[in-house]
Amino acid sequence: MSKKSISQIKEEFEQADAAQLESLYEIYGSDERSGVQKLIGAYRKKAEAMQKERMRLEAMRSFEHKYSDKHGGTYSLICGIDEAGRGPLAGPVVAGAVILPDDCEILYLNDSKKLSPAKRELLYDEIMEKAEAVGVGMASPARIDEINILQATYEAMREAVSNLGVSPQLLLNDAVTIPDVSIPQVPIIKGDAKSVSIAAASIIAKVTRDRLMVQYDEILPGYGFAQHKGYGSKEHIEAIRRLGPTPIHRQTFIKNFLV
Template structure:
């Protein structure tokens, strides 16, 4: 192929429609001395390097899933929660069972992803997962039983609401009593397992939507911006307006200002 006969615009258009850049085509581009073509080569190589890095990350983050499937476990659930630390709102857990051939490069701990990426990944997970369950425990229940117990209750609810019983569960740090399947608690699991990462995204997007809805009911507290966490503005609003039914009365930031 003589890419010298192609304009830089034509080369760019060809690259845009290719799902994968053939190695021989990339080599032809490298041999083209035009500065514009060399700029395109650098862009392509950066994309390829990023794809390779994400593929390696995916392999690393599916190690636990592959280990459990090698033991005969078909329905491997990832379990995670969001909302342990806020002064207001529920704790929300997600339970997700991904197909063995699922591939979503870049899937990671929800806290490490921009909101737009989280929401896009959420749509893919909800569409392609074998099962998704969500568990929600509100502020009153958190006050009644404490946040750790409420977190575990939300996780059990998420499993129960998935519509499928797990053969094995990967959990972010905690272990659940009375669960009749193998459990693998992983510290920092939402950054080490794609199943837990998927659960963290489902939980995070679900809770953020809830807090945005609560912001319309209680606009003084900025729930759409702080998600119930104890920002200076949020604490000041509690001191000025008092706590809402969404606030956790046993949490220090609320008790001190209420």
């Protein structure tokens, strides 16, 4: 039996890399102390979860690998595109465009709707740090009223691509084909859950828009923009009826609530 304390053994596990962990499992596998066995079990479980997460991410790279010149495809700069805010009653629609390095690892990257706000914030920072290029585009509530939400979304997406700073060779889009774009496009149904590039773009768009709605809440108090982010919650609709619309409300979206 090891004469080391459990706390000393735990420190060894905390400082070990994957290869060293396997050695530690062998060294302490026969230690009969329940604390040591629980420690080994916890680290094995953690390693299995990490392996599962990396396999999930690898599956989410399937579209990038299919088209990448590093994996037998044609393109070197592949851009994911997604939007946030098509449904709210207030605020802009925001599009994100992201080019990630080949085989870039951003653990827990996923469709922004499947992530907590805190997790999205952390991933936003990591995407901004690791991406080759990030672009953001917006269409205002007035523009949405002028040309309709679908055309405004397309406009925001085109702006996001133009703001990348580099010219992508292929666009991976979440479900749509953007008109008036000469770059080849691949629309992917539920792409924000199937492509790392689109997932990254969805997070950039969502966090950018959410931060903006928090700022609007400070400028236009009483509507609860920081909480519902402009979506049609019961509280939001009641505030519109009580206080009237603001300049950031989409008139074509709220007209039925003002009757």
